[in-house]
Amino acid sequence: MVIHGNNNVMIAMNDNNWQKARLVKSKMIATDVKSLTFQVDEWIKHKAGQHYDIRLTAENGYQAQRSYSIASAPEDFGIVEFGIQLLSEGEVSPYLFTLQEDDEIEIRGPLGQHFVWETSLSGPLILIGGGSGVVPLVSMLRHRYMAGDTRKTIFLISAQSLDHVLYRDELEAYMQNDPNVEIPITLTQQKPMGWLGYERRVDKEMLQETMGDVLSQKPSIYICGPTPFVEACASGLIDLAVDPSLIKTERFGG
Template sequence: MTGSTIGWFTGTLVRARPLTASARSITFTVPGWPGSDAGQHVDVRLTAPDGYQAVRSYSIADSGPGEEVELAVERLPDGEVSPFLVDDLEPGDTVDLHGPLGGWFVWRPDRTRPVQLIAGGSGVVPFVAMTRAHARAGSNVPMRLLYSVRTPDDALFRDELSRPSPAVTTTWHYTRAVPPGWPRAAGRLTAEAVKSAVPAPDQGPLTYVCGPTGFVESIARTLLGLGHVPDTIRTERFGGI
């Protein structure tokens, strides 16, 4: 882990940019932040004028030392926290951040096993941190990303993940609509599609899966059915609003 201190910090918004029509990257400067490993997350706490508090967890989109924390938040229609973070939070506003949290769902550059990342929707955020850490380290470890989204317009960090990379390969899968000229029809991510995109079990990949609960459980079952060993599969579900 980059830092050893886990606690509550005050983050001040310094940058924000849209990622999709319903998602936003928000970067905070956080005095005293100990740094984080790729794949960790934070709790974000908002406090209303009447004292009511709401706390939700969000993956960190980057890693390493320094006092900046980037999150990527997708607005959920009935959410208490995500609509405010996406639509209302302005530079100079502050929030409370608790973290960095999580030690199981992380990737560090000293690891040598091939890596397969499988994301559903906004579950790609911790994998953006991993691909960035991989690039900064100049790692030669093979890293693949299989990213399933409803439509091309729903992809977070699309431009970044589409750029050619000598070490990280991204495979796109669309469930509702495909780009013009796309060779496959839209549809759910089948076992056959997973098999064609991920390394074979005998290559010993370490596989990370992140997304909605149903997506994660389905992919985990598929991987087991393909012969991947349970302790090589790391999963993280999201659902905070």
């Protein structure tokens, strides 16, 4: 079966677990980042941290496929939300930015079993996200909230500027309403007047200052973002004598 979508992209369906997904909501959530929420008929409950593959097929049959983390919580029945960063010279993300309500794409998932967090896991939760790497971590935070879990959670975010922090309003609300949630932010390029937070790349000292004792309480640690960011954060934690088996990483490339 073949369906024609907008922008001369056509969608071939029903092979290898691909299914169509219909855009029901689209919203800018940071500079150059859009939240896209799709309705899927054959919805499968995901684990927070998992991703989907998105596939586009051009009229001449050329296909492009990329992975995108799930931002929605496992509790968000029937929908899947992604947070897509626009790479203007890229192949897939600029097209996803042009999608309009009711447009359809193909998706396959949920995928990935390693970078997942569930409330059944013990210990505090540490999340470290760079740029759009916060997307799967937001799913974890939403899952924690919707499941009524109140464990100590520290979510360290690195962004170019405050306007580059994805889901900023929602994250501020979590922090204000839950004394067990801390969300320190470091701004690597531009800071607003009077900024009191960090203003450098994540390093060992920042990890120690923001996480302190929690690092010795057998936390579950999730790091996501561009490869150099993930490697710097993971080696900083290992320098602080954190057991590597507690650290899970997801690299978005770059």
